[in-house]
Amino acid sequence: MAFTGEFFRMDEFIQTNGRLRPLVMIALIATLFLTTIVCLTMGRYPLLFGDVLHGFYSRIVGHTIDATTYSVLFNLRLPRTVLAMVLGAGLACAGAAFQSLFANPLATPDTLGVTAGASVGAVLALLADSGMFTVQMTALIFGIASVMMTVSFARIRGRSSILMLVLSGVIISSVFNAIISIIKYTCDPINKLPQITYWLMGSLSGASYKSLALGMPFIVAGVFIITALRWRLNILTLSEDEAHAAGINVQRTRIAIVIASTMVTASCVSMCGQVGWVGLLVPHCARMICGSNNRFVIPLSIILGGIFVVIIDTLARTLTASEIPISVLTAVFGAPFFILLLRKTGGNWE
Amino acid sequence: MKFEVQNGCFAYKNSREILKRISFAVEEGKLLAILGANGIGKTTLLKCMMGLLRWTCGRSLIDGKDISGLPTQKIWQKIAYIPQAKLSKFAFTGLEMTLMGRSAHLGAFEQPKGKDIAVAENALEEIGVSHLRNKRCNQMSGGELQMVFIARALAVEPKLMILDEPESGLDFRNQLIILELLDRLVHEKKLSAVINTHYPAHAMKIADLTLMLGKQGRYFYGRTGDIINVDNMRSAFDVNVLVNSVENGGRQYDDIIPMSVVQPASDWVR
Numbered sequence: 001m002a003f004t005g006e007f008f009r010m011d012e013f014i015q016t017n018g019r020l021r022p023l024v025m026i027a028l029i030a031t032l033f034l035t036t037i038v039c040l041t042m043g044r045y046p047l048l049f050g051d052v053l054h055g056f057y058s059r060i061v062g063h064t065i066d067a068t069t070y071s072v073l074f075n076l077r078l079p080r081t082v083l084a085m086v087l088g089a090g091l092a093c094a095g096a097a098f099q100s101l102f103a104n105p106l107a108t109p110d111t112l113g114v115t116a117g118a119s120v121g122a123v124l125a126l127l128a129d130s131g132m133f134t135v136q137m138t139a140l141i142f143g144i145a146s147v148m149m150t151v152s153f154a155r156i157r158g159r160s161s162i163l164m165l166v167l168s169g170v171i172i173s174s175v176f177n178a179i180i181s182i183i184k185y186t187c188d189p190i191n192k193l194p195q196i197t198y199w200l201m202g203s204l205s206g207a208s209y210k211s212l213a214l215g216m217p218f219i220v221a222g223v224f225i226i227t228a229l230r231w232r233l234n235i236l237t238l239s240e241d242e243a244h245a246a247g248i249n250v251q252r253t254r255i256a257i258v259i260a261s262t263m264v265t266a267s268c269v270s271m272c273g274q275v276g277w278v279g280l281l282v283p284h285c286a287r288m289i290c291g292s293n294n295r296f297v298i299p300l301s302i303i304l305g306g307i308f309v310v311i312i313d314t315l316a317r318t319l320t321a322s323e324i325p326i327s328v329l330t331a332v333f334g335a336p337f338f339i340l341l342l343r344k345t346g347g348n349w350e
Numbered sequence: 351m352k353f354e355v356q357n358g359c360f361a362y363k364n365s366r367e368i369l370k371r372i373s374f375a376v377e378e379g380k381l382l383a384i385l386g387a388n389g390i391g392k393t394t395l396l397k398c399m400m401g402l403l404r405w406t407c408g409r410s411l412i413d414g415k416d417i418s419g420l421p422t423q424k425i426w427q428k429i430a431y432i433p434q435a436k437l438s439k440f441a442f443t444g445l446e447m448t449l450m451g452r453s454a455h456l457g458a459f460e461q462p463k464g465k466d467i468a469v470a471e472n473a474l475e476e477i478g479v480s481h482l483r484n485k486r487c488n489q490m491s492g493g494e495l496q497m498v499f500i501a502r503a504l505a506v507e508p509k510l511m512i513l514d515e516p517e518s519g520l521d522f523r524n525q526l527i528i529l530e531l532l533d534r535l536v537h538e539k540k541l542s543a544v545i546n547t548h549y550p551a552h553a554m555k556i557a558d559l560t561l562m563l564g565k566q567g568r569y570f571y572g573r574t575g576d577i578i579n580v581d582n583m584r585s586a587f588d589v590n591v592l593v594n595s596v597e598n599g600g601r602q603y604d605d606i607i608p609m610s611v612v613q614p615a616s617d618w619v620r
Contacts, residue, residue: 100440231453246450248458
């Protein structure tokens with residue numbers, strides 16, 4: 001056990017011999033599933049815990065169940081909850097990856113301008129009435145372009161400080177957000193404007209198996225790449241020379257991480273709009289639990305992110321009669337929490 | 351392993367050459383100290399010799415083979431580099447930090463295995479800092495952090511260690527601990543080491559060889575006892591020194607005492 005005499009260290013508790021304790025992983029995944037099932041019961045048409053389990057059971061063994069329950073559970077809530085889980089896992093994972101990549105605890109898809117850039121791409125594609133796949137692709141291209149711009153503006157004589165990176169992210173974000181404003185200002189106010197505005201605020205209400213099938217592979221692939229490279233992320237947090245001296249191909253690793261993280265972000269944006277805070281908040285919570293080792297931070301972020309967004313989205317659809325945009329809720333929960341975190345650490349992360 | 355530099359020159363883009371035709375060799379069980387004034391190019395020399403910066407002419411050799419022709423991963427399985435101690439923004443524990451030394455031995459998608467963890471733990475043990483295993487790096491003192499960096503370098507299982515001012519900024523005791531540790535690693539464990547230092551006395555204490563960078567790209571290289579003398583110190587540092595030797599308990603202690611600055615200070619002071 002991890003009692004060091006004077007205080008209890010969570011990070012020592014959850015690992016054994018440099019690996020995550022299997023029990024911890026099982027407990028986390030169990031929590032994720034439990035949360036998901038509880039959230040599936042909630043909504044305008046209330047279901048019981050048993051209804052949900054019975055529904056799944058019947059589906060698997062091929063029994064028929066009450067048509068309304070079936071429709072609510074499998075056509076409405078399940079795709080949406082799965083989307084929430086994937087979205088949370090993806091955004092948290094991308095956030096953690098960006099933070100290590102730039103050795104900057106404030107780097108997230110939002111602060112680096114990736115979200116805003118990908119949004120412009122997606123909005124342009126939406127304007128052109130393109131299909132989901134085109135929306136994904138343009139979002140990805142604009143996302144990568146924006147992170148490249150942020151990085152190149154922040155880089156002075158081959159190095160970029162935390163401050164420069166965040167500032168240049170703010171600039172890039174505001175330029176892309178201005179472009180979105182112009183598009184909104186000039187677009188068709190009857191059909192397009194409400195669609196774009198509502199989409200930008202973030203909503204998972206459009207979830208269907210079809211959109212999941214289109215967007216999920218990108219997110220899963222990105223998360224998979226980041227997870228596979230997670231130990232290397234530790235090395236990228238060191239100084240440039242140390243990373244090279246660690247004998248890894250620094251450039252290639254960086255590019256792989258940027259593409260993977262941007263792919264995840266762009267795909268999330270094109271499915272659900274701008275859902276802020278997840279990429280900042282969740283990895284910080286994960287680090288509070290398990291320390292800085294990305295071998296643990298990444299899997300923990302993925303699961304915690306899934307749990308967080310499943311809960312937030314359930315609140316978004318059940319708190320009031322009409323749906324609350326999800327970015328409103330992540331900000332309402334995220335901002336106070338982050339202020340607490342900042343006050344506690346005084347900016348001296350961990 | 352024999353590490354050599356032949357006729358190394360270096361200039362940053364659009365500026366004059368700062369390293370001119372530098373040649374030296376470090377053999378197994380030898381420690382080379384690099385001395386020189388601030389901004390003269392000591393760190394640049396280290397980076398060039400390991401290939402982190404590219405020589406504008408000349409080359410570095412490992413056992414007679416030009417390193418620019420070797421796969422980078424192979425080079426970093428033999429050389430461990432410890433830059434000037436700088437804290438990561440992320441609070442890794444001593445063991446996690448030490449374990450990063452294993453990366454040149456692992457594939458891109460590999461996680462460190464039990465064997466790697468054992469190597470890292472041995473490295474901490476070897477230099478007597480096992481107690482830092484679970485301590486977070488951002489809560490360590492400068493001395494502790496430097497010890498963890500040395501453990502990380504040992505976890506590489508290198509033939510050559512390159513250290514950039516390993517004892518800078520440490521207190522009297524920690525300086526001595528680091529120097530004696532390097533002395534032991536090189537002269538008993540038969541590693542080779544190259545260190546940058548601001549202290550000629552430290553070079554006199556542990557270095558077999560000294561390379562002193564002087565003005566206009568000139569340098570002095572040879573056995574430490576021959577290189578650190580009144581004339582060379584005056585030429586390279588513009589300082590008048592007294593080289594002294596005291597005996598205590600049957601052991602000889604060399605010392606160097608700065609006496610006065612050579613006037614006027616010339617334009618190379620940066």
